[in-house]
Amino acid sequence: KQEVTQIPAALSVPEGENLVLNCSFTDSAIYNLQWFRQDPGKGLTSLLLIQSSQREQTSGRLNASLDKSSGRSTLYIAASQPGDSATYLCAALNTGNQFYFGTGTSLTVIP
Amino acid sequence: DAGVIQSPRHEVTEMGQEVTLRCKPISGHNSLFWYRQTMMRGLELLIYFNNNVPIDDSGMPEDRFSAKMPNASFSTLKIQPSEPRDSAVYFCASSLPLEPDTQYFGPGTRLTVL
Secondary structure (H helix, E strand, O other), rough: OOOEEOOOOEEEOOOOOOEEEEEEEOOEEEEEEEEEEEEOOOOOOEEEEEEOOOOEEOOOEEEEEEEEOOEEEEEEEEEHHHHHHHHEEEEEEEOOOOOEEEEOEEEEEEE | OOOOEEEEEEEEEEOOOOEEEEEEOOOOOOOEEEEEEOOOEEEEEEEEEEOEEEEEEEOOOOOOEEEEEEEEOOOEEOOOOOOOOHOEEEEEEEEOOOOOOEEEEEOOOOEEEO
16 A cells, blocks of 8 residues: 655744755555645645656746655745745555545744 | 535534535536545545446445445535544545546535544
8 A cells, every 4th residue: 555754744944945845655656646735724735746757847936856766756845935834745646546645744934 | 616515614523423524526527535634644535436436435444434426416424423533624525537636625524523
């Protein structure tokens, strides 16, 4: 069974800093990997999706990378802002169409 | 579109009571997913449907849990009898045909079993 781990569990940074969130998965036979954002009391919003054949995806200040061979993905956030404060989840989609989620990294950006 | 709609948003009940959570997927989406989120275990898939048919229910924790999708616009997740360890946030998500990687999540139902 796929296991997804996210480190760190919580992160606090001052506004303006660049930061990296880490995600690792045990089974490299994934269809794709996604990064989601979850705000308190809300559902999940997809940020970036990386297909298994891709190495990275970018959207604005966000950049996600994927290294299937090592079972790792990172989410890079440039010039962090207080509005980036949320929980970030990574999820691996296996070939059986099932998502396996990590437990998330809770990010706080201090003004 | 209003997105995925879940009700109730919050539910507090006593141990042993029956709990029914409801979900209305986005119109035109033929795949529906039920997830449970806890601090200890994170977000876990309980069951998913394609065209109203349950495809994989291996994540359903016990026989106390059951899910139905009587039509394309409505699904229920029922817990009977409920236990304190069932306390969690339950999410419903839906996706277009053949696009399981593009799931749209509802706001969730926070369940507390006393």
